[in-house]
Amino acid sequence: MAASSACLRAIGLSFLIATTAAFVSPTSSRRISKACETKTSTSLAGTIRFVGKASTSVSGDAILLSNNDEGNDKSLSNFLSSDASNKILLGTENIKLISSAAAGDAIYECTQGSVAWFGLTLIPIFINRIDRCTSGSQEEGKVTTSIEEARTEVQGGGLGNALASAMKRSAFEGRTIVSWKEGKSSYHIEGDLVLNLTIKLPRILPLPPGFNAIGSKIVERTCRERLKQNLVDIEAAYIEWAEEPTTN
Secondary structure, three states: OHHHHHHHHHHHHHHHHHHHHHHHOHHHHHHHHHHOOOOOOHHHOOEEEEEEEEEEEEEEEOOOOOHHHOOOOOOHHHHHOOHHHHHHHHOOOOEEEEEEOOOOOEEEEEEOOOEEEOOEEEEEEEEEEEEEEEOOOOOEEEEEEEEEEEEEEEEOOOOOHHHHHHHHOOEEEEEEEEEEEEOOOEEEEEEEEEEEEEEEOOOOOOOOOOHHHHHHHHHHHHHHHHHHHHHHHHHHHHHHHHHOOOOO
8 A cells, every 4th residue: 555655754853853762761751641631541552553544635637638548548447447556556566466357456565665663674565455346437436446455574672572472562553545426628536534543552652641542643644745745746647657658
C-alpha cells in the first residue's frame, strides 16, 4: 500500500520522538499527560494503538493521444484496471507475486523501506491484496489495496531483546481505496485510507496516559499528507504510462 507504507515510516519517526520523551524523561511524560484530556485505560497501559483515517481527491485533464497511439486504450480506467498500476498502488518496487486472477486481482509480498527506531532497523513486510472492481462502465471503477498479513523483521538491538520481540509481534491493519470517474475531457480520482498499528509492549515499557490519543493524532495527520501525495504519484504514473509510445 503506497500511502500505508509511507505513513508507517512517518509513524516510526513520530513514535521515536514521543517515546523518547515518555520513557527517558519523567517530566516529559507528565507534559504528555497534561496535553491530552483522554486518558489511556490501565488495561491498555502496555499496548500502543495508533489509528488513522483520511480522504482526498485529485482531478486532471484527459490525456491527448498522438497519431501513433490512436486505437490504443490510454485511459485512466485502463491504467488502474491493469497490472501497469500495481507498483504505484503497492508503494514499493520490491514486490513478489504470490497469486493472481484474470480480473486483475492479485496478492503480493511487499518489502517496504527500512525504518530506524531506537537503534533497531525495522523492515515491514506486507502481504497486500489488490482487488479491482468496475461498475460495468469503462469510465469509472475502484481498486482496493489492503493488508492481508504483516510482519516486521528486526535488525540490531539498541533497547534489548524485549523491544525487538515486541516489534516482531506488531500488527498492521489497513486499506486504501482508489476510485475514479473519467470523461472525454477530464478525470477525477478519490482516495480513502484507513491504517491501524498495534504494538504490545513488555511491562518494562509502560505507556503514559494519553499516549495513544496523541499518537493517533500524529498518524491521522500523516495519513492525510501521505494519501494526498499518493494520489499525486498515481496521477504522475498514469501520465507517464499514457505518454509512452506504443510499440507494435
